[in-house]
Amino acid sequence: MEQGLSGVWGLKAGLSPRDMTNRSKPHIGSPALATAALAFVAATLYLPTLFADFAWDSQIQVRYDTFIHDLRNLPAVLSLRVLSMDVLDFNRPTQLLSLMADAALWGKHPFGYHLTSLLLHAAVTVLLFWFCRRLATTWSAFTVALLFAVHPVNCEAVAEVGYREDLLATLFVLAGLNCAAAFGATWRSGVSCGLCLLLAIGAKESAVAAPLLVALYWWWFRRHEPRKPWLWLIATAALLVGGFVAARFALAPEHSAVFTQKPAPLEKTLAGTLSVQARIWAVYFRQTVWPKDLCADYGPYSIRHFDVGLSCLLIVAIIAAQGFGAWRNRVFALGAAIFWLGLLPASNFIPLYRPMADRYLYLPLTGLALMLTPLLARFRIGLWAAVLAAVPLAIVSFQQEKIWRDDVALWTATARTNPASYVAPNNLGCALVIRDRPREAIPHLERAIKLTRGEKADPYAFLALALDALERKPEADEAFKKAVALDARFAQPDLLVKALTCDPVSAEKLKVIAARN
Numbered sequence: 001m002e003q004g005l006s007g008v009w010g011l012k013a014g015l016s017p018r019d020m021t022n023r024s025k026p027h028i029g030s031p032a033l034a035t036a037a038l039a040f041v042a043a044t045l046y047l048p049t050l051f052a053d054f055a056w057d058s059q060i061q062v063r064y065d066t067f068i069h070d071l072r073n074l075p076a077v078l079s080l081r082v083l084s085m086d087v088l089d090f091n092r093p094t095q096l097l098s099l100m101a102d103a104a105l106w107g108k109h110p111f112g113y114h115l116t117s118l119l120l121h122a123a124v125t126v127l128l129f130w131f132c133r134r135l136a137t138t139w140s141a142f143t144v145a146l147l148f149a150v151h152p153v154n155c156e157a158v159a160e161v162g163y164r165e166d167l168l169a170t171l172f173v174l175a176g177l178n179c180a181a182a183f184g185a186t187w188r189s190g191v192s193c194g195l196c197l198l199l200a201i202g203a204k205e206s207a208v209a210a211p212l213l214v215a216l217y218w219w220w221f222r223r224h225e226p227r228k229p230w231l232w233l234i235a236t237a238a239l240l241v242g243g244f245v246a247a248r249f250a251l252a253p254e255h256s257a258v259f260t261q262k263p264a265p266l267e268k269t270l271a272g273t274l275s276v277q278a279r280i281w282a283v284y285f286r287q288t289v290w291p292k293d294l295c296a297d298y299g300p301y302s303i304r305h306f307d308v309g310l311s312c313l314l315i316v317a318i319i320a321a322q323g324f325g326a327w328r329n330r331v332f333a334l335g336a337a338i339f340w341l342g343l344l345p346a347s348n349f350i351p352l353y354r355p356m357a358d359r360y361l362y363l364p365l366t367g368l369a370l371m372l373t374p375l376l377a378r379f380r381i382g383l384w385a386a387v388l389a390a391v392p393l394a395i396v397s398f399q400q401e402k403i404w405r406d407d408v409a410l411w412t413a414t415a416r417t418n419p420a421s422y423v424a425p426n427n428l429g430c431a432l433v434i435r436d437r438p439r440e441a442i443p444h445l446e447r448a449i450k451l452t453r454g455e456k457a458d459p460y461a462f463l464a465l466a467l468d469a470l471e472r473k474p475e476a477d478e479a480f481k482k483a484v485a486l487d488a489r490f491a492q493p494d495l496l497v498k499a500l501t502c503d504p505v506s507a508e509k510l511k512v513i514a515a516r517n
Contacts, residue, residue: 031133031138034129034138034142035126035129035130037142038122038125038126038129038142038145038146038149039122039123039125039126041125041146041149041150041394042121042122042124042125042126042149042150043118043119043121043122045149045150045394045397045398046114046117046118046121046158046159046401047118048398048401048402048405049114049117049118049158049159049401049404049405050111050114050115050118051111051405052110052114052159052401052404052405052406053110053405053406053407054110054113054161054406055159055160055404055405055406055407055410056160056162056296056407056410056427057160057162057163058110058113058160058161058162059407059503060088060162060500060503061088061089061099061161061162061500062099062103062108062110062113062161062162063108063503064497064500064503064504065088065500067087067088067096068096068099068100068102068103069103069107069108071100071104073100074100077093077096077097077100078093078097080093080244080247080251082096083247083248083251083252084251084252084253085253086253086255086256086257086258087258088258088500089165090252090253091205091248091252092165092202092203092204093202094165094168094169094172094199094200094202094203095164095165095168095202095203095204098116098164098168099113099161099164101116102116110161113161114159114161116164117157117158117159117161117164117167118158120158120164120167120168120171121149121154121157121158121167122149123171124148124167124170124171124174124366125145125148125149126145127171127174127175127178128144128145128148128174128366128369128370129141129142129145130178131174131177131178131181131370132144132145132369132370132373134178134181135221135331135334135370135373136331136373136374136377137373137377139376139377139383140372140373140374140376140377140383141373143372143376143383143386143387144369144370144372144373144376144386145369146386146387146390147369147372147386147389147390147393148365148366148369150390150393150394150397151288151291151365151393151397152291152294152393152396152397152400153287153288153291153294153358153361153362153365154358154361154362154365154397155294155358155397155400155401155404156294156296156357156358156359156404157358157359157362159400159401159404160359160404163359165203165204166204166206166359166360166362166363167362168199168200168203168204169200169201169203169204169206169207169363170362170363170366171200171203172196172197172199172200172203172207173196173197173200173207173210173213173342173363173366174366175192175196176192176193176194176196176197176200176210176214176237177213177214177217179192179193179196180193180214180217180218180233181217183229183230183233184222184225184229187229190229190232190233190236193214193233193237194233194236194237194240197210197211197214197237197240197241198240198241198244200241201240201241201244201245202244205245205345206342206345206346206360206363207241207363208241208245208345209341209342209344209345210237210241211234211237211238211241211242212238212337212341213334213337213338213341214233214234214237215234216333216334216337217334218230218233218234220330220333220334221330221334257495257498257499258498258499258500260499262351263351263352263353264351265348265351266348266351266355273348273349275308276303276348276355277347277348277349278308278311278312278315279303279306279307279308279311280298280303280347280348280355280356281311281315281343281347282303282306282310282311282314282315283298283302283303283306283356284343284360284361284364285314285315285318287358287361288361288365288368291393291396293417293418294358294400294417295358295414295417295418295421296403296410296411296413296414296424297354297414297418297421297423297424298355298356298357298418299356299418299420299421300420301418301419301420301421302356302418303356322336322339322371323336325371325374329374331370331371331373331374332370332371332374332375334367334370335367335368335369335370335371335372335373336367336371337367338363338364338366338367338370339364339367339368339371340364340367341367342363342364342366342367343360343361343363343364346360372386406431407427407428407430407431408428408431408432408435410427411423411424411425411427411428411431412428414428415428415444420451421451422448422451422452422456425444425445425447425448425451425459426444426445426448426456426458426459426462428441428444429441429442429444429445429448429459429462429463429466430445430458430462430506432444432466433445433462433465433466433469433506434503434505434506436469438465438466438467438469438470439466439470441462441463441466442463442466442467445459445462445463445466446459446463449463454482455486456486457482457483457484457486457487457490458483458501460479460480460482460483460486461479461480461483461490461502461510462506463476463479464476464477464479464480464483464510464513465506465509465510465513467479468509468512468513473516476513477513477516477517480510480513480514480517481517484514490510490514491514492514493506493507493508493510493511493514494507496510
């Protein structure tokens with residue numbers, strides 16, 4: 001096994017900080033030039049997002065919610081008291097800090113928020129390059145970082161401000177790994193590593209396995225060094241991350257006006273959940289190789305072509321291939337660990353509000369990039385093929401950005417990609433009502449009612465607003481009464497604003513209809 005992990009593909013299997021000073025001259029030239037080129041590509045690709053509006057959750061969190069705009073809440077976030085508060089993203093203080101910084105600089109103007117997300121994506125790309133370069137050739141590290149920078153599945157995390165949490169979690173996981181790679185010469189890098197991992201778990205739960213990644217890095221690359229400092233580092237990182245997770249669950253508010261319902265499991269049985277999850281993973285594998293039908297709201301329609309048996313066979317084959325690669329090369333092994341440890345927390349074994357999303361692949365893709373480095377270092381034809389593949393991927397990403405420019409564009413595209421989605425016509429109808437386009441909104445809201453068999457209150461409520469705007473008051477009153485029958489909060493729209501399920505302007509209009517009834 002030791003021989004298998006030593007890098008029989010002819011690749012450097014891992015270098016200590018002292019070894020790094022003795023590396024041969026990189027083929028691509030200056031690492032600084034490669035860093036600048038990657039940052040430029042990652043940022044330039046997403047320049048159109050700077051002129052986009054808020055979409056989906058960011059509309060609620062930035063435009064309608066007041067929490068991030070009130071600096072009096074800053075001590076609660078810094079002290080982690082926010083973990084006990086009924087606040088959107090109460091369990092993600094790093095995300096809240098990031099948004100509060102933007103709010104202090106930009107108010108409610110979307111430009112600055114998108115600029116921050118763009119810069120974060122560029123920083124993640126650079127950190128990925130630096131870490132891969134520690135373990136592989138500069139050319140292969142540059143290529144895999146380039147592929148990551150332009151991959152279309154990353155568009156959701158970069159273009160939607162509310163999903164910046166994935167950027168932050170990945171940023172700090174990679175920063176922590178880079179600090180761990182520099183650990184040994186000074187304790188400063190160890191302290192920085194622990195802080196980075198704490199910020200990572202404070203951004204999103206997908207970083208929960210970050211201390212294990214540091215432990216695997218040590219075991220596969222640095223265990224010839226004195227053990228005691230490394231064991232202290234790993235134990236401290238695990239204590240910080242584990243302590244945060246424990247506090248997150250222990251301090252969570254018992255009753256919430258924001259989170260009125262808990263996420264439902266995919267299926268009632270573990271076997272049923274596994275069968276659906278296998279199909280979801282199969283879609284993810286396809287999306288990484290051939291990004292197709294990217295969607296803001298996946299569902300059963302999105303996995304309809306993926307048979308359970310074939311999906312399971314695909315997963316077994318991929319795991320077997322990864323196992324073989326991990327046995328042959330420790331860099332590949334660490335990449336596979338990052339891939340799966342980043343994906344499992346978002347894999348519905350603990351119920352999620354959204355069972356499937358492109359943003360869940362942001363951290364796992366960095367693991368895939370690391371897996372590719374030994375392959376590209378070994379096979380030069382693959383290196384140039386990967387560089388060429390970056391061009392069509394960038395084109396698809398550029399087209400995907402247009403979908404996220406505002407709510408109307410987003411939900412129009414989602415309804416086209418997933419016609420079985422109730423969320424798409426409902427949110428599209430709501431967006432059109434908010435934009436004073438009631439006549440266009442009505443058919444979408446009626447479709448949402450049809451798809452839910454009339455069991456959801458939201459489309460009825462916004463249908464009432466659309467009909468009322470067209471002076472069709474009797475029909476508006478009838479739709480409003482149906483909404484109230486399904487959800488009594490619609491009789492008191494202020495409760496909806498507090499729950500962040502309705503914008504203040506629409507709530508005021510609903511009050512008028514409520515008073516009339």
